[in-house]
Amino acid sequence: MxxxxxxxxxxxxxxxxxxxxxxxxxxxxxxxxxxxxxxxxxxxxxxxxxxxxxxxxxxxxxxxxxxxxxxxxxxxxxxxxxxxxxxxxxxxxxxxxxxxxxxxxxxFPSSGEINFRVVNPANAIQRVSNALKHKADAEGLTDGLSLTFPDWRFNLRASNTEPLLRLNVETLGDREKLAYHVKQVAALID
CATH class of the missing domain: 3.40.120.10 (Alpha-D-Glucose-1,6-Bisphosphate, subunit A, domain 3)
Structure with a gap:
């Protein structure tokens, strides 16, 4: 919208x-x-x-x-x-x-917002960054961590209002890769 x-x-x-x-x-x-x-x-x-x-x-x-x-x-x-x-x-x-x-x-398929309850959101974000940042074309820190790759990207941020870590993943026209990357980042969070 x-x-x-x-x-x-x-x-x-x-x-x-x-x-x-x-x-x-x-x-x-x-x-x-x-x-x-x-x-x-x-x-x-x-x-x-x-x-x-x-x-x-x-x-x-x-x-x-x-x-x-x-x-x-x-x-x-x-x-x-x-x-x-x-x-x-x-x-x-x-x-x-x-x-x-x-x-x-x-x-531009996207995952929608996926919420995770984690004890320490900052540690989870750092773990994801450590695993994936070196492969990324671009990093954004405007709100949490955004990493952009040639055909997918994600934003991972702590909620401003709830004790949640929020993940959004999007790809360039590939729903199968979307599911793969959601699982990839979710495994690093958990």
Missing amino acids: VGLLARAFLAKEPGATVVHDPRVVWNTQSEIARGGGRAHAARTGHAFLKQAMRDTGAIYGGEMSAHHYFRDFMCCDSGMIPWLMVAELLSSTGKPLAELVAEARTA
């Missing part, structure tokens, strides 16, 4: 900045690039997303947890605005929402 809303806003304001959280990013960044926008990753949580929007002048900010923030709505969260924007997008594309979502899920 963040990618679809980024598409809708960039159609209205090409070149604008869109803020997103670092959990699942490839579809969102693809939509932003396609719309000629600028992607800006911010730490997960409304206070962090809203501040990043103010700092960058972003037109829109979205989290994969279905929180959506709008520059012209004082950078506040709203459920009504996304509904209206998606309705407008459906009207302009002539495609049903299920088809638009399926296209994104096919191109």
Whole structure:
């Protein structure tokens, strides 16, 4: 949904900045690039997303947890605005929402957020980093640990609100590799 809303806003304001959280990013960044926008990753949580929007002048900010923030709505969260924007997008594309979502899920399959109860989240994150960081093309520390490889990536972060470690894995069009990498990272966490 963040990618679809980024598409809708960039159609209205090409070149604008869109803020997103670092959990699942490839579809969102693809939509932003396609719309000629600028992607800006911010730490997960409304206070962090809203501040990043103010700092960058972003037109829109979205989290994969279905929180959506709008520059012209004082950078506040709203459920009504996304509904209206998606309705407008459906009207302009002539495609049903299920088809638009399926296209994104096919191109960039993701695990969804998988939660782990661990005694020491920092130690678990460090264990995963030690095992995989040397193989990664890029590392991000905006919110937890994000490692990017040629055809997959993950974000592993401690929850801001619960005693949980949260994992999100995504691939470039390969559901089988998605399952493999989820198991790989989960084994390192446990």
